[in-house]
Structures are given as C-alpha cells and as structure tokens.
Amino acid sequence: MLRDQLIELLQPVVVNLGYELWELEYAARSGGGLLRLYIDSPQGITLEDCERVSRAVSAAMDEDDPITGQYTLEVSSPGLDRVLRTAEHFARFSGERVKVETTNAINGRKRFAGRLTGVSDGQIALEIEGGLIRLPIDGIHKARVAPES
Template sequence: MKSSVALVGELIGSTVAAFGLQLWGVEHIKQGKRSLLRVFIEHEEGIGIEDCVKVSKQVSAILDVEDPIKGEYTLEVSSPGLDRPLFTVEQFEQFAGSEVNMRMRNPIDGRRKFKGLILSTNENIIALQVEGSEFNLDHTDVEKANIVVE
C-alpha cells in the first residue's frame, strides 16, 4: 500500500508538469486533528507567487475529488527555497558536495541526526561525510533531509 504522500505525488505530478514546472516533493505534517500538506514546485528560472497560486487551485481540485489525505488539512504550495528538502536519491546526487541536515527513521550507531557533506549516491545509498567519518545511509530510512544554507 502506498503512503498518502506517494499517492499525492502520483495524482498531481502531471498537473504540475502541464504548467511547465517540476514537482520537487510532497510533505505531510500531522498537527493534532489537522495536518499540513506541503507541495514543493521548482523551475529553473525560479518560482513566483503566480505559479504557486495556479498550481494550488488545480491541486486542490484534484485532491478534493481523489481524497488521498484523511481528515482536515491545509494545502501549501511553494518553492523548495534555499534550505530545500531533499526527497529523492536523484536530488541527493544533484546536491553532491553540499552540506545537509538529515534525520533518520532508525538510529545508526546510536544516532538519528546527521549533519554532513553529501559525497555521492549509489542506488539507494547516500554517502555522507560527518566530522571526518563516512556514513552510508539508506535513502529509504531518511525521515527528513534539508540543504544547509551558509
């Protein structure tokens, strides 16, 4: 069974692409009875408020019909920003050489949080240099990852 986030991505990907934009990722944050559904869109020339508004209207209509998120939620459409979240192995590869904050679902060597330099990727493995040590982290175990802005 697919997660609600994966299902949302599948449902809206072609709609975002129809506007000439890229679906960067989807994030679902539960906040008590309500939740927040964040949709990140990208374009090589940047994202404007107009892009966010038109995508939001179309995505909202799709989600109202398909109803992949149970309960009440707020839809937020935005650019990933400078401290962008990373969702896919390809995004980690694209940002090789960048510093990243990562939180893992399961502890590795007794820790769940890592801050380090993305060295490379190989299939589902992300090589991260942390304080002089190299960690090979499984992408499927990444709970959250964001680029560090200096």
C-alpha cells in the same frame, strides 16, 4: 497511503504546468487538514507560479476528492533548506552541506551533518568530521540542505 495517492494524482498536474513536484505533505488536523506542495523549476519559483499551480491542483482535487472534509492548500518553493527525500534529490545537491537524521542508529548516532559527496546503490556518501560515512536512503528519517552562511 493517502500521501502516495495524492502524489499520483497531483504530480502529473504539476509536471504538465512545467514544474517539478519537489515534496508533498499532508497533515490531518481537527477543523481541517493541511495539504502543502513544494514546487520547483530551473528558473526558480515566483508567487505567480504558486498561484497557477494552486488553481490547477484545486481543480484536480475537486474532481477526484481524495481528502474527506475540509483542508487548506498551500503551494510554495522548497526554499534553500529544502527537504531531501529521493536519490534524485540527493544527487542534485551533491557537494552541498546537509543535515541527516536516520531512523536507526549508525555507529551509535542518528544525527549527521556534513558535505554530501555522492549517491550510489541506494546510499548517500557524507563527509563528516570523522571521515566518510555511507547512509542508506531508505533508512533516512529526515534530511535537509544546510545552506552555508
């Protein structure tokens, strides 16, 4: 899969610059694709950080050339409503409100919103209005932090 190939190529580039590759998205489009990287660091992300990563990633992409044809590269911060994909992502945001959509229905529903209370054994624990529910991470289609206003 191209996404896995891109992560394998670009994660070391981003990490060597002192950042975390939080997420990577690639969408093929007519007239050229869109490669979007979300980077993070404990100090936060500045425009200069994005420019620095963009230059290094562009050089790596030019050398390896995993995407045929034209594409646009975007590098940014994951933001307050960031995507959660891995066990590490969920663990880092334990205690926060999240919105989760599962691939298959669980107890008759696919969409859940509540407080993330923990991660263990490949599952997240989510405190929702009906109590506590456990959702398998590999069964999550989409998940995002839902910042409280």
